[in-house]
Amino acid sequence: MSLHFKLEPTLLIILVLLCSIEISFVRSIDGNIFLILVGLCYLFLNRVHLRKIIWLLIISTPLAFGTWSSFWLFGTGNHFMNASIYTTRLYAYLILGAVITLTESPRALLMNLHVRFNLSNTFVYGILAALNLLEQVKHQIKIIQYAAQLRGIKYHLWSPQLYLKTILSANYWANDLTNAMHSHGFSEGYPRTEVEKQSWPLLQIGLLIIIFLLFNSVLFLS
Structure with missing residues (x-):
């Protein structure tokens, strides 16, 4: 049976933020490499597909090369x-971000x-609602592009008209989403059943704490 160990998201974010702040002010190659290795170990423990990690590193290679040169x-x-x-720091930030985004769902x-x-309930459920609409936004962009092509107009991804029409469509969705949340009993500022x-x-x-102390020991010794 393969190993699997998942940390609570809140604790993981706290550790990532603390380490990210430290390497922003401390110039240490060893510290950056330590974070990269720990982050990769955590990704493997959570069975993140190796292809995702490789693609992540490949996509960041031009940035790393630009930083180095x-x-x-x-x-x-x-x-x-x-x-x-600065190159190892870039990869450290990249892996720390992957530790959160590739092992935790936005909802969790x-x-x-x-x-x-x-x-706030309004903040949490509002963000979740926006994330759930991403697929519809992508679909709407394709519809706008197809409709424009019928009129002999081609909208590229950098065309401002494309995003203006998408924002107007999203404005209609916002009203529908608000009505849907109210129909499900969501009212801003009112108490809700909580988990x-x-x-x-504690474990x-x-x-x-041990990982954070080891990281600071590496920074101190380097």
């Missing part, structure tokens, strides 16, 4: 050191933040 060719001081620091993330930090709060997972908190 900029500091190598036009930087000041130790060119190799600066290029290595928002609902967990709602339970732990008492986020019973559970105690914080996970302890593990994250």
Whole structure:
């Protein structure tokens, strides 16, 4: 049986934010590599498909090359050191972002933040409703493009008219969405049935503290 270990989304976000802030101010190749390795281990433990990780790295390669060449060719001081620091930092940010986006669904993330930090119901369910409309937005863009082609007009992805028409369509959806939420008993500012709060997972908190201390030890030693 393959290994599988998932952290609570709120704790994961806290750790990612703390580590991201630290590497923003601390110039450490070892610290960046430590975060990359820990992040990759977590992705593999959560059985994230290897193809997704490889595509993520391939897509970011031009950015990494641009960062490296900029500091190598036009930087000041130790060119190799600066290029290595900022390139590994880019990959560290990339992997930390993937740790959240590839292992947690938006619904699970928002609902967990709602339970732990008492986020507004209006905010949480509004974001979820907007995310659920993404597929309809893509479909509407295709319809607008096809309708324009019938009139001999071609809308490209960078055409402002395309997005103006999409925004106008979304405005109609907003009214329909509001009516739908009210019909399901959602009223802004009124109490709702909530999931019973559970105690914080002490084992996970302890593990994250250990990882954070190890990360800071690497920063200190480097």
